[in-house]
Amino acid sequence: MPTGPAPIDPDDFRSQQGGMMGYDLSRFSPFVGFETRVSPEGYRSAHATKDYEIGELICTEVSWCGVVTEQYGKDYCAYCYRAFEDPLSHIQLKGKKCTGGCATTYYCSRECQKEDRAFHKYTCKTYEELVKFGAEEYAKTGMDQEFPLEDFLLLRYAFAKCCKLGGVPVTGTEAPPMPAELQTLYETDPVSPAHLEQQEGALAWIVMKSFPNLRPLSMHFFRSMIAKMRCNNYGFLSRIQTVFAHGLFPKTSMFNHSCCGQVVVVYNGGVQELRIVKPVKAGDELMHAYVDVTATTEERKKKLKELYDFECRCPRCMGTLPYDEGGIPDSELEEQYDFSDVEQDLMTEFQMISQEFAETSRELYDVTRRSLVVLRKRCGPYNRRLYMTESAACRNSMRLGLMERAVEHCEKMIQFLRAVTHENHPLLVLQEMTMEDIRETWEFDDKAERERIYESISKRAGHIWGANHIFSQLYAMRLHKLRNPGYVPGESSGRGGGGGGK
Ligand SMILES: [Zn+2]
Numbered sequence: 001m002p003t004g005p006a007p008i009d010p011d012d013f014r015s016q017q018g019g020m021m022g023y024d025l026s027r028f029s030p031f032v033g034f035e036t037r038v039s040p041e042g043y044r045s046a047h048a049t050k051d052y053e054i055g056e057l058i059c060t061e062v063s064w065c066g067v068v069t070e071q072y073g074k075d076y077c078a079y080c081y082r083a084f085e086d087p088l089s090h091i092q093l094k095g096k097k098c099t100g101g102c103a104t105t106y107y108c109s110r111e112c113q114k115e116d117r118a119f120h121k122y123t124c125k126t127y128e129e130l131v132k133f134g135a136e137e138y139a140k141t142g143m144d145q146e147f148p149l150e151d152f153l154l155l156r157y158a159f160a161k162c163c164k165l166g167g168v169p170v171t172g173t174e175a176p177p178m179p180a181e182l183q184t185l186y187e188t189d190p191v192s193p194a195h196l197e198q199q200e201g202a203l204a205w206i207v208m209k210s211f212p213n214l215r216p217l218s219m220h221f222f223r224s225m226i227a228k229m230r231c232n233n234y235g236f237l238s239r240i241q242t243v244f245a246h247g248l249f250p251k252t253s254m255f256n257h258s259c260c261g262q263v264v265v266v267y268n269g270g271v272q273e274l275r276i277v278k279p280v281k282a283g284d285e286l287m288h289a290y291v292d293v294t295a296t297t298e299e300r301k302k303k304l305k306e307l308y309d310f311e312c313r314c315p316r317c318m319g320t321l322p323y324d325e326g327g328i329p330d331s332e333l334e335e336q337y338d339f340s341d342v343e344q345d346l347m348t349e350f351q352m353i354s355q356e357f358a359e360t361s362r363e364l365y366d367v368t369r370r371s372l373v374v375l376r377k378r379c380g381p382y383n384r385r386l387y388m389t390e391s392a393a394c395r396n397s398m399r400l401g402l403m404e405r406a407v408e409h410c411e412k413m414i415q416f417l418r419a420v421t422h423e424n425h426p427l428l429v430l431q432e433m434t435m436e437d438i439r440e441t442w443e444f445d446d447k448a449e450r451e452r453i454y455e456s457i458s459k460r461a462g463h464i465w466g467a468n469h470i471f472s473q474l475y476a477m478r479l480h481k482l483r484n485p486g487y488v489p490g491e492s493s494g495r496g497g498g499g500g501g502k
């Protein structure tokens with residue numbers, strides 16, 4: 001059997017590269033492999049400049065500005081966005097609390113705090129007051145939504161940065177000129193006046209008022225800034241696809257939405273990487289999904305209208321995407337099954353499960369099992385409610401150490417994700433990795449099957465996160481060890497100079 005050069009040992013790799021989280025943002029050089037076009041009506045789009053193959057990088061960009069969500073404030077650096085704890089790379093950093101006076105901001109190092117100071121200082125000491133002020137003012141505007149705290153903080157950050165770049169004092173009376181790198185973003189894509197007036201108008205007013213000397217003269221600047229910012233705001237995704245921060249990436253904001261696009265967006269701390277996951281021809285419009293693609297067409301449409309004010313006309317929404325490429329109709333995803341004859345107790349339990357996803361107990365798991373028996377019998381394999389319940393059951397069975405059951409639930413989830421996404425979708429590959437993690441702790445004797453899976457995951461993780469990412473390397477290493485049973489990382493230098501030694 002050909003062994004090939006040893007891949008980099010992930011343990012080695014982790015210590016060398018900080019688990020692919022080197023994060024010296026000052027040394028980061030952005031890469032743009034697409035062109036932006038603007039239609040006569042002012043709508044912009046991103047297009048491939050050449051034919052692209054699966055796995056090719058088309059853009060990297062460091063966030064122009066960003067804010068860690070309140071929930072994750074203690075877990076991520078507010079400047080470079082690295083995670084303080086990363087189980088996969090064994091990284092354990094002690095987050096350093098901001099020394100400027102706020103209790104909410106943490107940094108990975110004092111260097112990061114220093115870098116962030118120029119903009120953070122307008123929020124730091126007055127954080128508590130600002131949050132209180134913002135919420136009170138927002139309530140006065142009669143908006144019935146919850147105060148968008150993250151948007152508010154992000155806008156203040158962005159405003160301070162605009163001032164800085166434009167040479168205008170942040171606490172002055174003058175609105176700054178629009179920075180060049182944001183120009184395309186702000187001068188294209190008409191925003192509907194209603195959208196602008198209501199939500200954005202209220203928030204704009206509050207942001208402006210939160211800078212004491214600014215006069216209403218700059219209202220127009222604020223409103224359009226806010227409208228564009230909220231539409232073009234990205235959620236930074238952690239390795240397990242949870243949103244831990246929000247921020248602006250002016251270049252990648254040129255990409256429009258499709259529920260079945262060819263582009264995937266991943267994050268390395270504050271750096272965004274966009275890769276091709278379906279083949280692309282030169283000139284093709286490049287798109288990625290703004291919303292959860294496991295949702296039904298109905299749900300996706302609602303979300304897109306609400307957040308971005310447009311109607312998606314992608315093949316999936318139009319019903320022309322082939323079934324085996326993720327074109328599953330809503331009828332198969334939806335909760336359209338009649339449960340009226342199911343005993344009331346179990347119906348209540350269904351509700352309970354969806355509300356208590358996070359809880360773990362043998363009792364809750366048994367209830368979930370009972371619900372699954374009914375759901376599996378009644379629903380098609382691509383029913384979303386079934387998927388969500390399998391997901392809860394999977395998590396709980398893992399926590400309870402019921403590994404055989406975890407594999408069973410995981411298999412069902414993979415089946416669902418395979419149908420509604422595509423081969424190189426992060427959700428699918430992550431789920432397959434979870435499956436392998438479970439199997440590692442359990443028994444899994446079919447070596448050939450294992451080899452096939454490791455090879456596939458390593459390759460596809462490379463397509464999504466890049467070949468150097470720890471996910472890709474981890475599976476390359478597992479594959480290598482499987483093929484070379486006696487292999488001890490670090491002892492052999494591998495063949496062909498492929499590394500593996502220190
Ligand atoms: Zn940092």
Ligand SMILES: [Zn+2]
Binds near residue numbers: 105120
């Ligand atoms: Zn602070």
Ligand SMILES: [Zn+2]
Binds near residue numbers: 260312313314315316
């Ligand atoms: Zn769509």
